[in-house]
Amino acid sequence: MNADGSQTNHVPTRDELFAKWLAGLHAEIRQFAQTHAMTKSDQMFRQWILTKVALPVPIPMPINRTYGVIAGLILPSSDIDLALHYADPNKVQSSSRLGTSGFDETFGEPERDRDMETLRRLQEAILDSTLPLPSSVRLVPASVPVLKLQEKTTCILIDITINNKDGAASSRQINSWIEGYEPLFPMTLLIKHYLYAAGLNDTYTGGFGSFLVVNLLVFLFKQQPALLDRPHRYAILLLAFLRFYGTLFDYSKWGISAFTGRPFLLATDTRDWDNKRRSDAGAFPLVVEDPTNPKHDIGRSGYHAANVLQRFRDDFKRLLEIFARYVTSKNNPTDNNRASDGDILLTWLGSGAAEVEAGFHARRQFISNLHEGIESCTSF
Numbered sequence: 515m516n517a518d519g520s521q522t523n524h525v526p527t528r529d530e531l532f533a534k535w536l537a538g539l540h541a542e543i544r545q546f547a548q549t550h551a552m553t554k555s556d557q558m559f560r561q562w563i564l565t566k567v568a569l570p571v572p573i574p575m576p577i578n579r580t581y582g583v584i585a586g587l588i589l590p591s592s593d594i595d596l597a598l599h600y601a602d603p604n605k606v607q608s609s610s611r612l613g614t615s616g617f618d619e620t621f622g623e624p625e626r627d628r629d630m631e632t633l634r635r636l637q638e639a640i641l642d643s644t645l646p647l648p649s650s651v652r653l654v655p656a657s658v659p660v661l662k663l664q665e666k667t668t669c670i671l672i673d674i675t676i677n678n679k680d681g682a683a684s685s686r687q688i689n690s691w692i693e694g695y696e697p698l699f700p701m702t703l704l705i706k707h708y709l710y711a712a713g714l715n716d717t718y719t720g721g722f723g724s725f726l727v728v729n730l731l732v733f734l735f736k737q738q739p740a741l742l743d744r745p746h747r748y749a750i751l752l753l754a755f756l757r758f759y760g761t762l763f764d765y766s767k768w769g770i771s772a773f774t775g776r777p778f779l780l781a782t783d784t785r786d787w788d789n790k791r792r793s794d795a796g797a798f799p800l801v802v803e804d805p806t807n808p809k810h811d812i813g814r815s816g817y818h819a820a821n822v823l824q825r826f827r828d829d830f831k832r833l834l835e836i837f838a839r840y841v842t843s844k845n846n847p848t849d850n851n852r853a854s855d856g857d858i859l860l861t862w863l864g865s866g867a868a869e870v871e872a873g874f875h876a877r878r879q880f881i882s883n884l885h886e887g888i889e890s891c892t893s894f
Contacts, residue, residue, distance in 0.1 A: 531841050535858070539749035542859040547700030550589050550707065559668050560594060566645050566665070567596060567672065587688065587702045587724060589710070593671035597678045598636075626659065629676040633661045636674065654718055662718075668880075683806040684725050691732050697742060701731055701751055711863060712825060720818030729772040729802055729812065734758055736775025753833060760826030769801035770813070778803070787811050833862055 526534075630653070637653055640646055640663060650664035650671075661674040675681075692698050705727050709715040717723035722730075734755055735742060744750050763770075768777035769787065780787065780801060785808070787801045800823075802813035816822065836858060 526844065528841060531844055532837065533746070535837050535840050536746040536749040539752070539858045540746035543700055543704055543748040543752065546707075546859060547703050550703050551699075552588060560670065563594060563665050563668065563670060563672065564596070566643075567640075567674070587692075587699065587706070587728065589703060589707055592706070592724075593673055595681055596672060596674045597676075597681055598674060599677055599679075600632075625677075626657075630655065630659045632676050633659055633674070637661055656718060660718065680804075680806065680810075684804075687805050688725070688728055691728065695732065695735050695742070697747055697751055698728065698731055698735070700748055701755070702728055704748075704752065705731070705755070708829075708863060709822070714818075714822050714825065717815040720816060720821075722816050722819075722822050726802060726812050726816055729770065729805065730759060731755065732772040733770050733775065736772070753830065756826045756830035756833065760823055760828075760830050765799055765801070765819075765823075769803060769811075771803040771805075773803065773805035773808075785809060829862065836861055 633653055637651060640661075641648060641651055645665060646663040647666045647669075650662070652662050654660045654662060658675055658678055663672050663674075664670070665672060702724070706715065706724060709722055709727070714721040715723065717726075731751075734751070737758075738754060741747060741750055741754055763777075767780060769780050769783065771778055780799075800813035800816055800819035801811050804810035804812045813819065840858075
């Protein structure tokens with residue numbers, strides 16, 4: 515208070531401004547997760563797609579549930595990971611995946627060849643059906659072969675594999691983690707959206723898929739558990755995630771285990787983490803132990819990890835720059851370029867993400883309108 519009794523205008527400190535900025539970012543992430551979570555219409559149309567996929571299957575196959583739907587960690591833009599299972603009477607035990615659990619990172623060649631042939635037959639049947647956009651259908655001869663297509667009504671992408679048991683086990687593990695870590699759901703949706711907008715989310719082109727993202731988040735939670743109890747934890751976790759994986763973690767020396775929550779020294783670990791495809795590409799040696807199978811490296815699919823991790827470094831700096839502009843604008847009320855309190859996330863995600871957002875809202879409105887039209891009918 516001044517000598518004349520008038521109030522002195524309080525000039526907020528940098529720490530006070532940072533707390534306010536974090537609160538705003540936290541609220542935006544929470545709102546983002548609520549807005550982008552699955553709706554009734556999203557769920558109905560994904561189940562409808564499963565039914566449509568079953569119709570052209572050339573041999574009797576039970577259809578496994580979609581892994582993303584089981585875990586709930588999907589965006590409307592997310593693809594459907596679909597596993598078809600059938601008993602092969604000619605299957606030789608020695609060519610199956612290692613162990614009775616059916617897990618390992620590669621198929622034996624006889625099994626892989628049979629599954630490729632089955633997917634080719636399915637590809638022909640799907641192309642003869644009304645399900646796909648014909649130009650979208652392609653068979654990818656990866657270590658685990660996958661048939662990729664886009665459903666033409668909803669434009670949802672679908673990845674189909676044969677006798678792939680990994681997804682169901684992964685979903686059970688994810689569900690367990692979701693129950694134990696409240697921030698996992700919103701943070702996963704945000705990181706998935708961020709990678710999708712950057713074109714770095716496709717595991718078949720060396721990007722970071724959902725399961726890898728979840729493991730990285732859980733490992734961070736276990737490494738720095740105090741962050742989970744901090745005010746504005748979503749904002750703090752985003753900053754911590756980008757800095758930890760973009761700058762602090764030494765990938766040349768350590769592997770990541772979300773199951774134990776501890777890194778393991780690659781030089782002394784007895785497991786074989788060599789990945790020829792990753793080495794040939796000159797890629798970053800990202801090693802992440804599969805919590806459902808300790809012999810499997812889920813980091814091997816992210817063979818362009820160096821690009822993703824560089825993006826983390828750059829975008830951590832961009833977030834700090836956004837905060838710096840926020841401080842400047844608050845300390846200079848006449849600044850014509852004052853930062854808004856309500857657009858931190860959109861500013862950080864950039865113009866590419868704005869286009870993705872526009873597409874997301876357009877797709878959601880289309881799905882909602884289609885759902886309303888279908889509900890007015892007597893059958894689907």
